[in-house]
Amino acid sequence: MTDDVDRWLSELIRLYEDDERLTDKQIKILQAAVEIFAEKGYASTSTSEIAHRAGVAEGTIFRHYATKKDLLFSIVTPVMSKLVAPFVFRDFNKVLHLEYSTYEEFVRAVIRNRIDFAQRYWPVLKVMVREISFQPQLQAQFKVEVGTQVAQRIRRVIQYFQRQGEIVEFPPESVMRLTASVVLGYLLTRFLWMSEKPWDDHKDVEEMVRFILHGLTP
Amino acid sequence: MTDDVDRWLSELIRLYEDDERLTDKQIKILQAAVEIFAEKGYASTSTSEIAHRAGVAEGTIFRHYATKKDLLFSIVTPVMSKLVAPFVFRDFNKVLHLEYSTYEEFVRAVIRNRIDFAQRYWPVLKVMVREISFQPQLQAQFKVEVGTQVAQRIRRVIQYFQRQGEIVEFPPESVMRLTASVVLGYLLTRFLWMSEKPWDDHKDVEEMVRFILHGLTP
Amino acid sequence: MTDDVDRWLSELIRLYEDDERLTDKQIKILQAAVEIFAEKGYASTSTSEIAHRAGVAEGTIFRHYATKKDLLFSIVTPVMSKLVAPFVFRDFNKVLHLEYSTYEEFVRAVIRNRIDFAQRYWPVLKVMVREISFQPQLQAQFKVEVGTQVAQRIRRVIQYFQRQGEIVEFPPESVMRLTASVVLGYLLTRFLWMSEKPWDDHKDVEEMVRFILHGLTP
């Protein structure tokens, strides 16, 4: 767990580097907070426990984060943005055409990329997945970022491959949902429910790709 | 929401009917608790709020449920048992052979049944899905009931159809996971994330059946 | 413990026999109450625990005893009266002259009688001793019964033996206090602090008598 948290932290630190650098204490607070949020949930975590694990005074937390909720958002928001980053740059379509000539290649790339992402950010994602349904503010942010930004672009990709006759003429939303379900189901099984089992990425990815492709063959 | 809660409640009342009948107040407490737990989560719900919504004194809650956690378990546990009920009766295999001669029929039946179940018990399921990762006791119960009871039986079904050459020779765990992912993804989308949209069950079921069947064709 | 309680109970039952007989439940309540009061103290005992140990409903307690305090008083008061009984009958002095011609005989008789009494009523005495300092009502009752009734009579006895030249000319209050201290110290050591040790009544009584007599010799 701590290793995972560290990986995310080093990225987060770099993220803030440009404008306001994170203090040493701030880093320790974020680290402690993610660890405990991931373990017992936001609502069941006390600021005093975070302070203790971070090795700082309780007051120090509130010097940097006005409220406990602000601390949660400071952790989840940047990762939520990262989550959609691969899909939102302007030339997404061009890149797509150049790099992936078939839906199979596209699906394989997306799956690999998402597994990689989940692995890198797992503790924060766990917090995000569980808190999003309790925090309207996170829900709103998610809807804007994913719903409008990502969904639209992917819908166009799907429609393109449908026009090519590569995939079945289900409503694009269905195609999206079916594909995403398979990937999400894998990620939850692998990282949340059976994280102790040994997993063979390559084999699993190929299984999923075959399943999705066959499933969507016209 | 209230309608859904009512549907679950009337079943719960019947469940208890045999040994210790539920008091009028007890019913109101369960009703209020599920509603608020589903809305803001177990940890963020106060017993005083439950009491207020139920129209009883706070002490009344603790007369029937020794702790707040006991109240949660009294709500979730019976539904968790119901959840696995269709798979655990002794003659599961016989029934299977008689009723479903193909994996397609089996999958279609399961999907329909699960949608029906989710619809009937949605509010409690929502609470269960969100709390299971915080409550080791629920996790343990789930592992016993689902892991040992259900998974084994379904694995045998899958192996049977694999021997028939109907479905691809993936590891049974993969087949299970892929199938379940599709159904779970649908249920979450439909009841949790986009419950306001209009949904066409029949069409959706056929889409899923086609997707899974094609996906698993050898 | 239970045996001791039983001994006291049978007397209490007889006490009430004349006017209002104690119901079966009432007896069980008194029994349970004394046991738990003696164990954990009045303030730390809940009426629900008494009801449970007595095997009756909580409401039943309040049918017989208007408040928890009333229950305490119903237990302690009769024993407090018994405590002073040997000293308060009208012809105390006559009896004294007939039966005890020396202070030694008087002291020996009193000590034996008090040990006997303490043994018989120990659980209730324990409750009484500990609660008397918290309950003004018990204090008042004690002051009236002991202070005015008993102290006066004993003072006269002491003054009589002082006039006989048998005991030293300390203030009667001092003689009383010194004598009582020795007996009380023995009873507390024997029943409260070291109840598990084996005790030899006869030897101990003679030791005390000798100590007191020598101590008070002019």
Added chain:
Amino acid sequence: MTDDVDRWLSELIRLYEDDERLTDKQIKILQAAVEIFAEKGYASTSTSEIAHRAGVAEGTIFRHYATKKDLLFSIVTPVMSKLVAPFVFRDFNKVLHLEYSTYEEFVRAVIRNRIDFAQRYWPVLKVMVREISFQPQLQAQFKVEVGTQVAQRIRRVIQYFQRQGEIVEFPPESVMRLTASVVLGYLLTRFLWMSEKPWDDHKDVEEMVRFILHGLTP
């Protein structure tokens, strides 16, 4: 009452001075707690009442004392140690031989010292005496400190004077018990039961010394 509490407090403050100084609020809490515990007993005292009398917020109590019981122990424990202090220093026997050549001198010194001690620490002693029979933790501590430390040393003193032929050949436990009973009886009468009466220390001490000495003469 308040004066007595103050006397004890100033000693307690000095006791803590070396390692962790007591906060101003902490002192007020201890002061208020002793006063109310002494008045109505530990179990019947609410932390809110303590907070109110101390003029602090209820939360402040729990910042310094994890539980209400911890608060009780913080008050009683140091006094219990003080209680045995005069008997436990290493050279107790030497000092004894130098200072007290007769049992009479020894008894007189002990009585004076104990009266002095009781006077100084009365409110806390009252709390201690009443709570010790409800709190196994206090009982255990008392048994260790008094039972093993003090009783042994005093037994040796008694045996020494018995060898000198100064006091009667009762079992040392009896001598101890008889002597202690007289002192304890005096202290309880003087401070607990009849604290309002005027008392003449010097006369009372000489009375007790004479009583004990005569009582124990061989």
Added chain:
DNA sequence: TATGAATGAGCTTTCATTCAT
């Protein structure tokens, strides 16, 4: 008479937040 569900005030304890140092 006896019950036990119901009450609501009060209990101990927790907690996010403030603020003087």
Added chain:
DNA sequence: GATGAATGAAAGCTCATTCAT
């Protein structure tokens, strides 16, 4: 910037007492 003592509202829970059955 950092601290941690202090706060007081609110948490989960207990309890003596009431009352309809």
